[in-house]
Amino acid sequence: MPRKALIAANWKMYKTPAEAKAFVDAFLPLVAGHDRDEIAIFPSPVLLPTVIDATRGSNVSVGAQNIHFAEEGAYTGETSIGQLIAVGGTYTLIGHSERRQYFAETDAIVNKKLHTALKHGVVPIVCIGEVLGEREAGKTEEVLKTQIAGAFAGIIAAMAKPIVIAYEPVWAIGTGKTATPEMAADAHRIIRAEVAKLLGEEIAASIRMLYGGSVKPDNAIALLSQGEIDGALVGGASLKPDSFTAIVKY
DSSP states (O other), X not given: OOOOOEEEEEOTTOOOHHHHHHHHHHHHHHHTTOOSSEEEEEOOGGGHHHHHHHHXXXXXXXXXXXXXXXXXXSOTTOOOHHHHHHTTOOEEEESOHHHXXXXXXXXXXXXHHHHHHHHTTOEEEEEEOOOXXXXXXXXXXXXXXXXXXXXXXXXXXXXXXXXXXXXXXXXXXXXXXXXXXXXXXXXXXXXXXXXXXXXXXXXXXXSXXXXXXXXXXXXXXXXXXXXXXXXXXXXXXXSSHHHXXXXXXO
């Protein structure tokens, strides 16, 4: 079975509720009937009810940019998996590069969050990727293997089918530097081989792997035509309905 692509919009800390509603109202007609790929939007936590209500009954899913690994507790400022499910969210990002960089998330924390998402039936998109110094030092493969091993600790094949992996070369996000489609595909092959070692060839062949490094309408076709790349995690280019639609319809 071919892997169905997933095109995901990470809005980061942008948009008010009114702006989010206006985006969805403009975007849904542009992608109505588009069933080649799955489409998901990841807004800020306070926008989740607005975006979920606006997309209800459509071909667009909604998820959180982050969850806490604890099911509830005294964790000021965090979002629990139960809260996400209660408002209708079905996906979550885990271990985004900005969470790792600015909030000190480790592979061990990513692993705890992954277990929580899988336990509650929320689709996790596990983000991994090397920084510029690691790329230039020739450590890309080592870093990716380490991050996969840490994130997937205690995960067995029977649990793993819903997992999505997003490869984010941190050095290609907002820096003006870009990964070529071939570089991106090579990294995806490394990741898939490591998943095969941990969980078996069948899971490795079925698991979806997205690319998330400054995906834009003008590079989407070249990136997404690579057989190893099963979709995109889109940042800045997902903030406008027309540019995100152009990527969805690559």
